[in-house]
Amino acid sequence: xxxxxxxxxxxxxxxxxxxxxxEGTQEHITAGNENVVKxxxxxxxxxxxKRFVLAIDGYVSAQFExxxxxxxxxxxxxxxxxxxxxxxxxxxxxxxxxxLTAESLPLNYEDDPVLLFGRLYQGQMxxxxxxxxxxxxxxxxxxxxxxxxxxGSACEAIRDLADAIAYIDVTPKxxxxxxxxxxxxxxxxxxxxxFALLMRRNYYVDFEVTVRLxxxxxxxxRIDWYILGSDETNYVMMPAANLRAILERLVCYPFRTKPxxxxxxxxxxxxxxxxxxxxxxxxxVAWVFDMIPMEVSIVVEAGDTLLDxxxxxxxxxxxESMMGRRCVEExxxxxxxxxxxxxxxxxxxxxxxxxHPDEEFVIEQYGEFGRxxxxxxxxxxxxxAKTYCGFCGDGREFLELARRxxxxxxxxxxxxxxxxxxxxxxxxxxxxxxxxxASGRNQLILELGSLTIGSYTYKVxxxxxxxxxxxxRPIHTKNAEQVLRFERDSQWVRDNIAIEPILVEETADYTxxxxxxxxxxxxxxxxxxxxxxxVYEGKNNGQFTVVTIVDGEAVHISSKAHPEYSFDASYxxxxxxxxxxxxxxxxxxxxxxxxVHKTLLREGYSRYKDPKYKKRG
Numbered sequence: 001x002x003x004x005x006x007x008x009x010x011x012x013x014x015x016x017x018x019x020x021x022x023e024g025t026q027e028h029i030t031a032g033n034e035n036v037v038k039x040x041x042x043x044x045x046x047x048x049x050k051r052f053v054l055a056i057d058g059y060v061s062a063q064f065e066x067x068x069x070x071x072x073x074x075x076x077x078x079x080x081x082x083x084x085x086x087x088x089x090x091x092x093x094x095x096x097x098x099x100l101t102a103e104s105l106p107l108n109y110e111d112d113p114v115l116l117f118g119r120l121y122q123g124q125m126x127x128x129x130x131x132x133x134x135x136x137x138x139x140x141x142x143x144x145x146x147x148x149x150x151x152g153s154a155c156e157a158i159r160d161l162a163d164a165i166a167y168i169d170v171t172p173k174x175x176x177x178x179x180x181x182x183x184x185x186x187x188x189x190x191x192x193x194x195f196a197l198l199m200r201r202n203y204y205v206d207f208e209v210t211v212r213l214x215x216x217x218x219x220x221x222r223i224d225w226y227i228l229g230s231d232e233t234n235y236v237m238m239p240a241a242n243l244r245a246i247l248e249r250l251v252c253y254p255f256r257t258k259p260x261x262x263x264x265x266x267x268x269x270x271x272x273x274x275x276x277x278x279x280x281x282x283x284x285v286a287w288v289f290d291m292i293p294m295e296v297s298i299v300v301e302a303g304d305t306l307l308d309x310x311x312x313x314x315x316x317x318x319x320e321s322m323m324g325r326r327c328v329e330e331x332x333x334x335x336x337x338x339x340x341x342x343x344x345x346x347x348x349x350x351x352x353x354x355x356h357p358d359e360e361f362v363i364e365q366y367g368e369f370g371r372x373x374x375x376x377x378x379x380x381x382x383x384x385a386k387t388y389c390g391f392c393g394d395g396r397e398f399l400e401l402a403r404r405x406x407x408x409x410x411x412x413x414x415x416x417x418x419x420x421x422x423x424x425x426x427x428x429x430x431x432x433x434x435x436x437x438a439s440g441r442n443q444l445i446l447e448l449g450s451l452t453i454g455s456y457t458y459k460v461x462x463x464x465x466x467x468x469x470x471x472x473r474p475i476h477t478k479n480a481e482q483v484l485r486f487e488r489d490s491q492w493v494r495d496n497i498a499i500e501p502i503l504v505e506e507t508a509d510y511t512x513x514x515x516x517x518x519x520x521x522x523x524x525x526x527x528x529x530x531x532x533x534x535v536y537e538g539k540n541n542g543q544f545t546v547v548t549i550v551d552g553e554a555v556h557i558s559s560k561a562h563p564e565y566s567f568d569a570s571y572x573x574x575x576x577x578x579x580x581x582x583x584x585x586x587x588x589x590x591x592x593x594x595x596v597h598k599t600l601l602r603e604g605y606s607r608y609k610d611p612k613y614k615k616r617g
Contacts, residue, residue, distance in 0.1 A: 005196075005199055006263065007261065008262060008263060008281050008285075009177055010277065010278070012258055012259050012275070015257065015299055017253065017299060017300050017301065019249055019253055019300065020249070021249065022248075022249050025245050026303050028242045029237075029242065029303075029305055030237045031235075033066070033070075036227065036235040037070050037074060040067065040237075041071060041074055041075055041078075045075075045145075047163065052163050052164075053138060053145075053148065054146070054162065054165075055148045055149070055154045055158060055165045055166070056147065056150075056165075056167075057150075057167050057217070058151065058168030059214065060151065060170070060184070060202060060206050060210050061179065062169075063168075063178075063229065066229075066235070067227075067235065068147050068149045071147065072084050075145055080145055081142075081144045082146075083146050085137050085146065086150050087153050088150060090129055090130055091130065091152075091188040092128055092130050092188060093188070097187065100127055101201070103119055104119045104367075106119070110478065111476070111478050113474050114474045115197065116200065117366065117456070118200055118203070119367045120368060121204055121209065124156070124213070125155045125209040125210065125212070125213045126156050127209075128152065129157060131155075131158075134157060134158050138161045151206070152209075154222065154223075166223070166225040166237075167214070167223045167226055167227065167240075169214075169227065169230075169309065170229050170310070172296070172297070173260045173296075173297070176199070180195060185198070186201045186205070187209075214316065219316065221240070225237055225240060226239070226240045228307060243317070246300060246302070247314050247317050247318050248318060250298070250314070250318075251321045252581070253559075254558070254565070254566065254569075254575050255578070256298075256574065257291050257576075258299050261277065261285050262289070263282040263283060264284070265286070265467060266286060266347050266348075266350065267282075267284030268346050268444070269284065269285075269343070270343050270345035271572070272284070272285050272343075274571065286343060287340055287342060290339055290574045291340070292340055292449075293311055293312060293315060293334065293335035294311075294312055294334075297309055298311050319335075321578060321579060323544050323578070325542070326542070330606070330607050331369070331607055332369065337546065339446065339447070339448055339449075339599075341445065341446060341572070342439050342445040343445075344439060344441045345381075345443060346442065347441050348441070350440045350441050350463070351438045351439045352463075352473070353414055353436060353461040353462070354436070354480075355433075355434060355458050355480050356371075356372035356374060356456055357433055357479070358483060359433075359608050359609060359610055359613050360613075361482060362433075362456055368456075369607075370607050371432075373430075373433050373449065375428065377429075377447075377515070378424060378426065378428075378443060378444075379425060379444045379445065380425060381444075384441075385423035385442045385443040386422060386440040387421050387423050387429055388414075388418045388436075388439075389418075389419060389497065390418075390488045390490055391417060391436060391486060391488065392418065392419040392490045393416050393417035395436065395486040397417070398414070398416075399477060402475070402477055410464075414461055419490040421498050426515070426550075428515035428516035429497055429516075430496075430497040430498075430517070432518060434483050434484060436484060448525070448599060450521070458480040458483065459480075460475070462475060497516075499515075501515050502517075508534075509531055509534035509535050510530045510531060510535075511528075511529045512527070512529075512536070513526060513527045517602065522601060522602055522606060522607060523599055523600065524599075524601075525597060526597075526598040526599075527596070528596040528597075530588040530596065531593055532591065532592060533587075534594075535585060535586070536585070537584070537586075538585075539582065539583055539584075540577060540578075540579055540584065544576060544577060544601075545576075545584070545598060546575070546577070546598070546600075547574075547575050547586065547597065547598050548597040549569050549573050549594065549596060550595050551593075551595035552590065553570070553571065554569065554570050554571070554594070555568075555587060555588055555589055555594055557575055558585050559582075559583070560581075560583035563585075
């Protein structure tokens with residue numbers, strides 16, 4: 001699932017994982033559209049004249065016709081009878097699907113003025129398909145070769161009728177770009193919806209059923225051929241066993257995902273300068289989704305071919321090796337922490353004053369997986385940088401002023417009501433659900449988030465700003481009122497979520513501190529200050545660790561038991577050290593000290609704060 005609306009069409013060339021591929025895997029990778037079509041034709045013809053049914057399923061936005069049409073045309077030109085069956089012919093009627101998904105897409109303009117929120121659909125892909133009609137269409141085809149293609153072509157009702165299954169995977173970034181370009185419609189729709197409504201339906205329904213189906217196909221080994229379909233000019237195909245072998249090798253290494261860049265009204269210039277992004281790609285960069293599990297992909301070098309694989313596919317195949325068994329069970333197979341950068345450096349404004357809901361609200365209202373906590377780590381600042389968190393005045397009075405400002409657009413002296421702390425590089429501020437907060441202008445923040453897949457951000461006050469199209473940005477004071485913890489004032493912030501660093505260990509090579517820890521959140525953060533050429537050794541204890549290079553030049557991260565499993569990271573790289581690596585080593589490289597931010601699951605953690613939700617499993 002992805003909730004990314006407007007990613008920039010830019011691929012970071014440095015985010016590549018170079019690993020030693022398992023023997024023989026590279027030889028079984030087919031790249032190039034013509035080569036992939038020929039390989040699919042050979043698969044169909046290998047039956048030796050017997051009837052052969054090939055199902056080609058995929059992720060939302062997969063451009064199935066790019067392969068199916070030349071494949072069928074080529075087979076016919078070679079004298080073989082071929083029939084194409086599009087899933088568009090087999091979905092239930094649009095009206096039936098609307099009834100099925102109505103609870104997921106409520107029309108509540110009072111609480112949700114631009115229809116952003118909804119409720120996760122709890123069903124399966126089969127619910128949206130006329131299964132009887134699909135069976136009849138496939139069994140009734142008389143042709144030698146039958147191609148069934150589209151979302152759901154390998155669903156439970158169809159897959160046993162297929163002789164082979166191919167799967168076209170697409171990265172979430174590309175799916176969002178194709179949505180913006182109107183290259184696909186929602187499942188069962190005859191015509192495209194407006195972009196925002198298309199993405200809302202995607203998040204709560206289409207992405208949900210597609211991700212569940214892909215997980216089922218991968219875990220049950222039902223995919224025969226795996227196709228990377230993000231680049232329409234260069235499809236890449238391999239046996240599914242090949243994919244598994246490559247990812248099982250990758251999960252032995254520290255790894256980095258490919259970041260996604262997004263423009264925003266308050267966006268800044270720090271990341272653009274450091275990573276040397278082309279000026280023409282955007283007016284600014286507000287967010288960098290460096291490691292948001294459902295939004296990013298992971299690139300593996302395979303000779304001259306770069307394999308750009310959705311990170312969620314990697315998690316679905318190698319979750320236990322990556323996260324550890326307890327984590328997989330606790331978080332239902334999802335990677336439980338997200339990492340992104342918020343860049344307001346040299347921008348003209350703060351992020352909105354906002355709040356996120358706890359588990360009771362987010363589970364009851366949206367059918368989501370858990371609470372939405374966040375954390376801000378200050379990396380770099382300009383003059384006057386502040387981070388806002390907690391109340392310093394009457395929070396209810398502020399809420400009433402914000403509610404009135406929605407209609408009158410009068411300015412509010414938010415500083416009178418919202419507590420601020422000076423943004424000092426190295427400061428960690430934990431933001432458990434219910435805490436009012438905002439990142440101030442002129443800083444780069446490493447933002448961490450909890451499991452909640454979507455972005456349930458209730459804007460309380462946004463300085464009466466308008467978006468790039470001139471529309472007033474939506475405010476959610478009604479929802480905010482239900483989740484705000486008004487008692488969290490300046491003193492509470494100092495005592496609980498903006499704590500002074502706690503020394504863990506000091507050696508000749510490094511000093512380690514706990515910088516973020518609260519019983520209200522299931523992860524904690526540390527800061528490791530490495531001396532020049534210093535070496536730090538850490539333990540994963542059956543789980544994973546995520547490290548970010550927040551100061552200094554570069555580090556070398558490796559498995560202690562297998563030093564060949566390593567990754568060289570630079571400033572601002574975010575690297576996951578998977579659970580498969582028991583003991584790891586971080587070596588400072590270059591001519592200067594290095595500071596590493598470290599995130600790990602807290603000892604004795606639970607996905608929920610409120611134990612009554614734990615029973616739901």
